Structure formats: structure tokens, C-alpha cells
Amino acid sequence: MLYLRRTLLLWGILFSFFAKAQENTDNKYAEPLAQVLKNIETRYGVAIRYPDSLVKGKVLNYARWRFRPDVEETLNNVLAPFDLKVKKDGDKKYKIGDYEYYRWAVADGWAELDRIAAQYKNLSEWEARKKELKQCILEKLQLAKLPAWPISEPVTTPIRKYNGYTIENIALEILPGVWINGSLYKPATHKGKIPVILNPDGHWQQQRYRPDCQLRCAALAKMGAMAFSYDLFAWGESLLQFKPEDHRRSLAMTIQALGAIRILDYLLALKDADTTRVGITGGSGGGSHTELMTAIDDRIKVSAPVVSVSSYFYGGCPCESGMDIHSCGGGTDNVEIAAMAAPRPQLLVSDGGDWTDKMPEHDFPYLQKMYSWYGKKADxxxxxxxxxxxxFGINKRTAVYHFMARYLGLNIKAIEDKKGVIDESDITIEDEKKLYVFGDHGEKLPARAVKGFDNLEKVFEAAVK
Structure with a gap:
């Protein structure tokens, strides 16, 4: 209680000091940011919402000199020194948050894409640009030279059989003591070689354990493909080795990419894998991962990033933008990276409720131009x-099913009802623990497993030397 009283007294003294001193240059017209925001509310008749922690202890120099007739210009002037941003939250209402480097104004994103596109005017110039980008991206990811793949057997579980498909959980060691975990869905019966489809997923709760993810992978298996659903780094079973906050470390982007490369290495070595028919589809952060992997791995022949690609959004998680790939080629964005898939077939699924809301207006026409240079605009x-x-709802999944069926030679009728409507009703949604590789409580995780991000960094650094 005494400490609290002293703290309140100190803040009272500081506020009193700033109130008296703000009228001259001796203290640079300094004012507590919280007081400045209250003054803005009073002067312009607006309400400003923000967590106290965002402004606590912050002092603004030349506060009164930043005011302008327009409230939004004033707010931008006031907040810029603190890397804070404001957005409208209703009539005469505003909300303050941290500056988001990865989220641009639509006009700014479009202008940047136009600047990027002006650098090449024909196919040969684009091919040179694409080659430069690919090499740079691999270098930024520290994967230009892949680390050695540990010689170890995959960890697997018994195969579970369902109506038209099977599931087997698999963990692959991608670095010494580091595993990537997932579930392999296959047709219950098949002859010859079948397509391979990677299914990374985004930042939704339950990730690959979610019903819609299980539905998608099982449906693709029923259609005749092997579909591998896998955890992103420090997510799902990866949490047996790392903490949730490690997912927001820049190296997460690299570990995820390495994991996908090793998954492909493993799957394409299976005797029933068709190496000429390889696809990938993921939503949100998994969509960013989808476009990245398609850009850097030519083994992928068909891609479908869902609710992810945008010229004015660079991926809000370090697992999408933590490594400096967007500086490649003097500056690139996710739409140009998506263009690196050309001329391979690509489906972009967008909606009106996120940063893909304007895909048909500007970003898609750019991509159409790039594909037209190959004579593959229809793909x-x-x-x-x-x-x-x-x-990644039913309408989005339906679009992916039809696209993969067309370009990978799958049987769409296997998941349609008599009226030709997609029917997922006979797919079994498993309990989350059934999808675990290492047991209900992680008890089967090998004793030599790396634990903690610091140890991962050491292992990775040793592997890429």
C-alpha cells in the first residue's frame, strides 16, 4: 500500500511538472501521452480507446505543436514517435494499437506492386527476376544450402481405417533432435502411384486438429490423393519441444520451410507417390507458407493459398515475415512471390472479411498478366x-477440391452426393489426441529431443555451417 501511494504521488508530481513546464521550449513542450490524448478527445469531441499499458510512461515532446485542424492528422502526428497507429472505430471513435509493419493501406500496397511490376516487361525479364528472387529468398531463410538430414526412422502410429480413407500419424526428424509432426491421410484402396498434397494450416485455434482441417484432408484422400497435414513450428505437438511464444521468433519461418522440404523428401520417396503430381494448400498463415513453398520448391506443381495473398498485407506473424525475404530484389511483396508459381496452376481463394477483400480489383489482374506471358492464363x-x-469454410474447401481434382486428376465424385454437391458427412472427426504422434501426454517423445529455443538455435547454426 505504501509503495502504491508513493507511485501515485510520483505520477502526480510528474503530471504537475509537465502541466507547468509545457508552455516553453526548456522541456520541449513535453506532455504525458495520456494527457495529450485526453486533450484531443476534448478538443475534437471524439472518444479514443486504448489499453493503459500502451501509453503508460510515454511522454511526447512538442505535444501542442502536433495538433492540426483534422483530428486524424493530429492523431497520426501524436502517435508516430511511439510507433503507434490509429484506426477509426465508429462515428467519432478511434482505437489505438501498435504499429503494424506488415499491414499497409490498400493504396500504398497497390502502388508498391505497380512499382515492382514496372521492373519487367516481358517473359525473359520476369524469368531473370524470378531466378534472382528465389536465390535471395533461400539465402534470407538460410536454406540456400540445406542442412544435413538426420538419418533416423520416422516415428509412426498404427494406421486407422475409416470410410474410404486411412490415417497414420508421422513425425520426421528434420534437424538433430527436432521433429515436425503430422498426419498422413490416404485412400483406403488405390492402384499405382497417387498425387501428394501438403496441407499446412494457419493460426486458427486447434490448427490441424480442427474439424475443417480433418475434413479437407480426408476428402482429398477419398478423392485419391495422399494428403499430409502438419504442425507449424511451436504449434500443435511441436509444443512438446518449444514454447508458444517461440512461434513468433523469426527462425520459425525457416524451420517451417525446412520442415515442408523434408516432408516432401519423405513423401516423394514412397513407392506409391506420383512425383509429377504434387500440390499444396493452406489457409491464412498456412496460405503464406503455401505461396512461399511453391516459390522455392519446384517439385510443387499445383498450389492453392487460401485467404492469405495480398499486396497490402505481408503476414502478421514472424513465421510469415520474420526473415527478411521481402527486401529481395530491391523489395518484393506476397503477390509477386505468388507470381513465382507461374506457369504452374494456382488457385487463390479470397473473401470480403480480411486483407484479401480486394483481390479481384488489382492483385489478381497482375497475376493474370504474369500467367499470360506463359500462355497459361486459364491455369x-x-x-x-x-x-x-x-x-477455411465449406465454400473455400469446395473450391480447393474442384481445383485439385482438375489439375491432379482426382475423383471429385467420391465426395459428391447424387446432386453433385460436396458431401463431407461420412468423414469421421477424430478426437485431438488420436492425431498425436508422441502419445497422449508426449511420453513417446525421444529422450534426445531438443528442448527450448536457445538449444534449437545452436542446433540450427551447427547444421548450416
């Missing part, structure tokens, strides 16, 4: 769902 598709939000 680029956009399914835009303007009334939908940021998810």
Missing part, C-alpha cells in the same frame, strides 16, 4: 467470396 483462378470471413 490461374480466383474464387472470391465477398460475403464470407477469414476461415
Amino acid at each position: 490461374l483462378q480466383n474464387v472470391h467470396l465477398p460475403t464470407e470471413k477469414h476461415d
Whole structure:
């Protein structure tokens, strides 16, 4: 209680000091930011919402000199020194948050894409640009030279059989003591070689354990493909080795990419894998991962990033933008990276409830131009769902099913009802623990497993030397 009283007294003294001293240059017209925001509310008749922790202890120099007739210009002037940003939150209402380097104004994103596109005017110039970008991206990811793949057997579980498909959980060691975990869905019966489809997923709760993720992978298996659903780094079973906050470390982007490369290495070595028919599809952060992997791995022949690609959004998680790939080629963005898939077939699914809301207006026409240079404009598709939000719902899955069926030679009728409508009703949604590789409580995790991000960094550094 005494400490609290002293703290309140100190803040009272500071506020009193600033109130008396703000009228001259001796203290640079300094004012506590919280007081400045209250003054803005009074002067302009607005309400400003923010967590106290965002402004606590912050003092603004030349506060009164930053005011302008327009409230939004004033707020931008006041907040810029603290890397804070403001957005409208209703009539005469505003909300303050941290500056988001990865989220641009639409006009700014479009202008940047136009600047990027002006650097090449024909196919040969684009091919040179694409080669430069690919090499730079691999270098930024520290994967230009891949680390050695540990010689170890995959950890597997018994195969579970369902109506038209099977599931087997698999963990692959991608660095000494570091595993990537997932579930392999296959057709219950098949002859010869079948397509391979990677299924990374985004930052939704339950990630690959979610019903819609299980539905998608099982449906693709029923259609005749092997679909591998896997955890992103420090997510899902990866949490047996690392903490949730490690997912927001820049190296997460590299470990995820390395994991996908090793998954492909493993799957394409299977005797029933068709190496000429390889696809990848993921949503949100998994969509960013989808476009990245397609850009850097030519083994991927068909891609479908869902609710992710945008010229004015660079990926809000370090697992999407933590490594400096966007500085490549003097500056690139996710739409140009998506263009690196050309001329391979690509489906972009967008909606009206996130940063893909304007895909048909500017970004998609750019991509169409790039595909037209190869004479493959028809192999680029956009399914835009303007009334939908940021998810991987049935309409988005339906678009992916039809696209993969067309370009990977799958049997779409295997998941259609008599009226030709997609029917996922006979797919079993498993309990989350059934999808674990290392047991209900992680008890089967090998004793030599690396634990903690600091130890991961050491292992990675040793592997890439």
C-alpha cells in the first residue's frame, strides 16, 4: 500500500511538472501521452480507446505543436514517435494499437506492386527476376544450402481405417533432435502411384486438429490423393519441444520451410507417390507458407493459398515475415512471390472479411498478366467470396477440391452426393489426441529431443555451417 501511494504521488508530481513546464521550449513542450490524448478527445469531441499499458510512461515532446485542424492528422502526428497507429472505430471513435509493419493501406500496397511490376516487361525479364528472387529468398531463410538430414526412422502410429480413407500419424526428424509432426491421410484402396498434397494450416485455434482441417484432408484422400497435414513450428505437438511464444521468433519461418522440404523428401520417396503430381494448400498463415513453398520448391506443381495473398498485407506473424525475404530484389511483396508459381496452376481463394477483400480489383489482374506471358492464363483462378470471413469454410474447401481434382486428376465424385454437391458427412472427426504422434501426454517423445529455443538455435547454426 505504501509503495502504491508513493507511485501515485510520483505520477502526480510528474503530471504537475509537465502541466507547468509545457508552455516553453526548456522541456520541449513535453506532455504525458495520456494527457495529450485526453486533450484531443476534448478538443475534437471524439472518444479514443486504448489499453493503459500502451501509453503508460510515454511522454511526447512538442505535444501542442502536433495538433492540426483534422483530428486524424493530429492523431497520426501524436502517435508516430511511439510507433503507434490509429484506426477509426465508429462515428467519432478511434482505437489505438501498435504499429503494424506488415499491414499497409490498400493504396500504398497497390502502388508498391505497380512499382515492382514496372521492373519487367516481358517473359525473359520476369524469368531473370524470378531466378534472382528465389536465390535471395533461400539465402534470407538460410536454406540456400540445406542442412544435413538426420538419418533416423520416422516415428509412426498404427494406421486407422475409416470410410474410404486411412490415417497414420508421422513425425520426421528434420534437424538433430527436432521433429515436425503430422498426419498422413490416404485412400483406403488405390492402384499405382497417387498425387501428394501438403496441407499446412494457419493460426486458427486447434490448427490441424480442427474439424475443417480433418475434413479437407480426408476428402482429398477419398478423392485419391495422399494428403499430409502438419504442425507449424511451436504449434500443435511441436509444443512438446518449444514454447508458444517461440512461434513468433523469426527462425520459425525457416524451420517451417525446412520442415515442408523434408516432408516432401519423405513423401516423394514412397513407392506409391506420383512425383509429377504434387500440390499444396493452406489457409491464412498456412496460405503464406503455401505461396512461399511453391516459390522455392519446384517439385510443387499445383498450389492453392487460401485467404492469405495480398499486396497490402505481408503476414502478421514472424513465421510469415520474420526473415527478411521481402527486401529481395530491391523489395518484393506476397503477390509477386505468388507470381513465382507461374506457369504452374494456382488457385487463390479470397473473401470480403480480411486483407484479401480486394483481390479481384488489382492483385489478381497482375497475376493474370504474369500467367499470360506463359500462355497459361486459364491455369490461374480466383474464387472470391465477398460475403464470407477469414476461415477455411465449406465454400473455400469446395473450391480447393474442384481445383485439385482438375489439375491432379482426382475423383471429385467420391465426395459428391447424387446432386453433385460436396458431401463431407461420412468423414469421421477424430478426437485431438488420436492425431498425436508422441502419445497422449508426449511420453513417446525421444529422450534426445531438443528442448527450448536457445538449444534449437545452436542446433540450427551447427547444421548450416
